[in-house]
Amino acid sequence: MRPTLEAVSLTKRFGQVVAINDASFAIRPGAITGFLGPNGAGKSTMLRLFLGLAHPTAGSALVDGKPLREWPAPSRKVGAVLDTRCVHPSRRAIDSVRWAAWLAGVPASQAETLLDQVGLGAVAGQRTGKFSVGMRQRLALAIALVGDPEIVVLDEPMNGLDPEGIAWLKELLRGFRDEGRTVLISSHLLAELEDLVDDLVVIARGRIIGSGSATAFIDRFQTQTISVLSDKPEPLCAAVIDAGGEVMEMHGQRMEISGLTSIQLGEIARDAGIALLGLTEERSLKRAFTEATADTTDL
Numbered sequence: 001m002r003p004t005l006e007a008v009s010l011t012k013r014f015g016q017v018v019a020i021n022d023a024s025f026a027i028r029p030g031a032i033t034g035f036l037g038p039n040g041a042g043k044s045t046m047l048r049l050f051l052g053l054a055h056p057t058a059g060s061a062l063v064d065g066k067p068l069r070e071w072p073a074p075s076r077k078v079g080a081v082l083d084t085r086c087v088h089p090s091r092r093a094i095d096s097v098r099w100a101a102w103l104a105g106v107p108a109s110q111a112e113t114l115l116d117q118v119g120l121g122a123v124a125g126q127r128t129g130k131f132s133v134g135m136r137q138r139l140a141l142a143i144a145l146v147g148d149p150e151i152v153v154l155d156e157p158m159n160g161l162d163p164e165g166i167a168w169l170k171e172l173l174r175g176f177r178d179e180g181r182t183v184l185i186s187s188h189l190l191a192e193l194e195d196l197v198d199d200l201v202v203i204a205r206g207r208i209i210g211s212g213s214a215t216a217f218i219d220r221f222q223t224q225t226i227s228v229l230s231d232k233p234e235p236l237c238a239a240v241i242d243a244g245g246e247v248m249e250m251h252g253q254r255m256e257i258s259g260l261t262s263i264q265l266g267e268i269a270r271d272a273g274i275a276l277l278g279l280t281e282e283r284s285l286k287r288a289f290t291e292a293t294a295d296t297t298d299l
């Protein structure tokens with residue numbers, strides 16, 4: 001099976017800045033892949049390389065085995081949303097989609113259907129200048145779909161969407177997968193992608209630090225912590241360390257513990273004669289992920 005998007009020893013420099021550093025990965029056709037990394041990691045640059053909007057310094061960015069520009073009808077291969085300021089503000093939404101179809105050399109007959117599909121059917125005749133960020137995201141998506149593309153590439157599409165909009169977008173993307181399309185979606189927030197993606201490609205400082213199954217990645221980098229409130233924090237701290245656990249933080253009676261299960265912690269407290277006044281388990285992806293990318297930026 002041929003990968004749909006593949007980076008082969010790909011490097012992109014901007015003067016002294018190495019935005020992409022010898023990156024190699026392939027994404028699975030028919031899957032939703034999350035492209036995850038902190039701000040400035042190189043996500044947009046990578047997507048631009050795939051779309052032929054930037055040229056590699058070395059290596060290649062391939063769409064079904066060759067650069068996108070070598071495909072006779074690129075818009076049927078890939079539809080992308082990189083920037084939501086892609087339309088003229090005085091143009092009506094419907095005309096923006098028709099214009100995009102004309103530019104792509106495909107029939108504009110689907111423009112209304114596409115606006116309906118992204119939830120903008122009711123405002124198709126309105127000029128886009130006053131559209132909200134969320135509406136612009138939807139419009140950009142309609143424009144990306146004009147060529148009925150096999151692959152959909154989205155750069156941080158959840159920015160500016162409210163929770164309802166995010167839920168809608170996730171359903172739409174799952175629908176694309178059901179239709180057999182391939183989806184690549186970038187984000188700097190793992191939590192944003194967690195319940196959506198099948199696979200992940202993780203980038204930090206221009207380097208690919210992992211790719212493959214999202215579940216495997218999350219299992220690998222997830223830390224289980226327990227937040228516990230006790231009447232004797234110091235003795236509990238000592239007992240936790242004796243049992244091989246780690247005390248991550250202590251604030252008065254509350255402490256954050258890792259390396260033990262809640263049951264183990266309960267037994268340790270019982271044996272030491274310490275009352276636990278409260279206990280919550282937390283899955284910390286953020287801290288684990290920040291460690292994985294060796295970056296202090298929030299993810």
Ligand SMILES: Nc1ncnc2c1ncn2[C@@H]1O[C@H](COP(=O)(O)OP(=O)(O)OP(=O)(O)O)[C@@H](O)[C@H]1O
Pocket residue numbers: 014017018019037038039040041042043044045046188
């Ligand atoms: N046209 C350019 N000229 C010079 N440097 C650039 C250019 N485009 C990107 N860079 C640099 O390349 C690096 C990667 O930037 P890029 O925008 O690809 O990251 P990103 O992961 O998409 O970040 P963000 O989430 O903030 O958009 C950054 O250091 C950025 O400053």
